[in-house]
Amino acid sequence: MKEMKVQASSHSYPIYVGENLRFQVGRLLKEEYSSIMVVSDETVGELYLEDILASINHSHLYYTLVPAGEESKNIDQFYQLHSKAMEFGLDRRSLIIALGGGVIGDLAGFVAATYMRGIDYIQVPTTILAHDSSVGGKVAVNHHMGKNMIGNFYPPKAVIYDVQTLESLSGKEVRSGYAELVKEAFIGDEKFLEELFSIKLGDLSSTQLTEHLYNGIKVKAAIVEADEKEAGIRKYLNLGHTLGHALEAENGYGKIAHGEAVAVGMLFALFISEQVYGRSLPYQQLLEWLHTNGYPLQVGETSPEALIERMKSDKKNIGNNIQMILLRGTGDLTTEEVPEQELKEYLKTFIGKLV
Amino acid sequence: MKEMKVQASSHSYPIYVGENLRFQVGRLLKEEYSSIMVVSDETVGELYLEDILASINHSHLYYTLVPAGEESKNIDQFYQLHSKAMEFGLDRRSLIIALGGGVIGDLAGFVAATYMRGIDYIQVPTTILAHDSSVGGKVAVNHHMGKNMIGNFYPPKAVIYDVQTLESLSGKEVRSGYAELVKEAFIGDEKFLEELFSIKLGDLSSTQLTEHLYNGIKVKAAIVEADEKEAGIRKYLNLGHTLGHALEAENGYGKIAHGEAVAVGMLFALFISEQVYGRSLPYQQLLEWLHTNGYPLQVGETSPEALIERMKSDKKNIGNNIQMILLRGTGDLTTEEVPEQELKEYLKTFIGKLV
Structure with a gap:
């Protein structure tokens, strides 16, 4: 224990x-x-x-x-x-x-x-x-x-x-959970991220699971200790959640697994971050890992306009602008207000690439 | 101000x-x-x-x-x-x-x-x-x-x-509010209690009202500062509320003014306290003041048994015993677990005296 x-x-x-x-x-x-x-x-x-x-x-x-x-x-x-x-x-x-x-x-x-x-x-x-x-x-x-x-x-x-x-979890539930672990690794633990990118979700041991949960919780705990009420850095835990929540809401809660939606949202955050900050980030690596492990990446019938409307009602927003959690690199997260029109363009290109 | x-x-x-x-x-x-x-x-x-x-x-x-x-x-x-x-x-x-x-x-x-x-x-x-x-x-x-x-x-x-x-409040609302002020005076301010017993609710000036509210809030504020989460002395603010809440619930919320119910509850607390602690308390003085100022003191059709059942679901209770806020004197409050049967006897005698 x-x-x-x-x-x-x-x-x-x-x-x-x-x-x-x-x-x-x-x-x-x-x-x-x-x-x-x-x-x-x-x-x-x-x-x-x-x-x-x-x-x-x-x-x-x-x-x-x-x-x-x-x-x-x-x-x-x-x-x-x-x-x-x-x-x-x-x-x-x-x-x-x-x-x-x-x-x-x-x-x-x-x-x-x-x-x-x-x-x-x-x-x-x-x-x-x-x-x-x-x-x-x-x-x-x-x-x-x-x-x-x-x-x-x-x-x-x-x-x-x-x-x-x-052990009784379905593949979908394992994917859903590991998306959040990947998110925590992106926020605070480069080595943990490498470890996660090296594993296959199909064959995890109890020891690995204990280790991964422990590492993920450690990142999370450090952040909530520093910012219990989400006034500052706790926002970073929402990496991937702005689009993720919108996907869940548009599809109807419970229809798409939370973590699977967050996985797509995280990929989207990396996609925007590369362009906004002009840096090379592990977008491709995450995409491949998600593919390998069977994450569903089709946004499907959901329209970009509807998703944008959902993103506008996110709790992180102040006033009417959409706040996105982006990153310059592992452990280097940021918040950016992305203008609605720009976000729509990013989203269309992003969805187009996934199809 | x-x-x-x-x-x-x-x-x-x-x-x-x-x-x-x-x-x-x-x-x-x-x-x-x-x-x-x-x-x-x-x-x-x-x-x-x-x-x-x-x-x-x-x-x-x-x-x-x-x-x-x-x-x-x-x-x-x-x-x-x-x-x-x-x-x-x-x-x-x-x-x-x-x-x-x-x-x-x-x-x-x-x-x-x-x-x-x-x-x-x-x-x-x-x-x-x-x-x-x-x-x-x-x-x-x-x-x-x-x-x-x-x-x-x-x-x-x-x-x-x-x-x-x-100024737009009805007599009933004024009585209701002043019952809580009397409660606060009982808890923490002997001089304030004397002042309240000396006034008539029918002819209050703005200055008196400001003064009384200020004094009442001062008692209340001191208590919540010392015990925000009601783990200890904040319970004393429930003086009169165990029976008060039961009366409100039995009559249907909103039918009887909260403070009027608390006034009866407070009188009951004084009644029990005199017997439990064998002391002379201002029971008679409170009774007369309530009469003079038109407080309705009839418990009416409500049965003691039904009231006791209500009192048993009070938030202050731990386990199945009924906890009462009593007092030994002004500013000297206590909590006592009163056995159900005893409480029923007190209540019957008390109601009998009021009729």
């Missing part, structure tokens, strides 16, 4: 990454709680809920399941989880455990952040992708007009990552 | 109390904002919205009104205000101004706390009662199973109190 600490403004919390950790959740809780509610989805619940419940010895232990998928990250589900918490009699000394991927982490985390104005929660992520959302305390639900628009900054009390739960 | 500063964990903010301040809201904003949305209700909006808007010189100034009353403090209204904010194009550098009583402050404050994970807001309270909720950063909406169950601790950037807006 690997362990690291993240310092949030309100408290510090541990992140554990390793094998068999789902059997040790109870042991890893550092505080006494009056009651505990595990929130999971139907798919993950089927696989791991029993293990988690068995690991916790508590007389007021409850669970509730929501349907799997991004559709559950909405205000109704949020409200229903509050109802559940009240029915179970959760109080201010209770704990919520989010067992699942990013949707569960964001949703259950936001319920914890707002239940009686905030109770403790821990993240037990079961996807690679969720390494990103489980660290840093961003919790939210979607609004029909925008992803993650309603939420809080509310750090967990611990993140417990059992890499064995990742 | 009187001014004081409150130190929250994230930032410090000013509270202004005085006449004509609604014409100076723009001048009192200390930061530049990309856009501003004023949230008010239809009743208050009719009276003061124009003055507020006219006081702010900004090219992206918007407003939205919700129906007046506690019913608006729900999850649907919360979601609709998020829609409005998105339609108006609010971004992370935008400001929300909550113009109204406690309902608007709690609702619009919670929208600000969660819009893109938190933007700035200021409180412009237009009731006496709202002096309490506008300071300290508690924001929330009601859940059908409990008042204020969904919310955050999220302090405003400023509180701007124009005492002239209080």
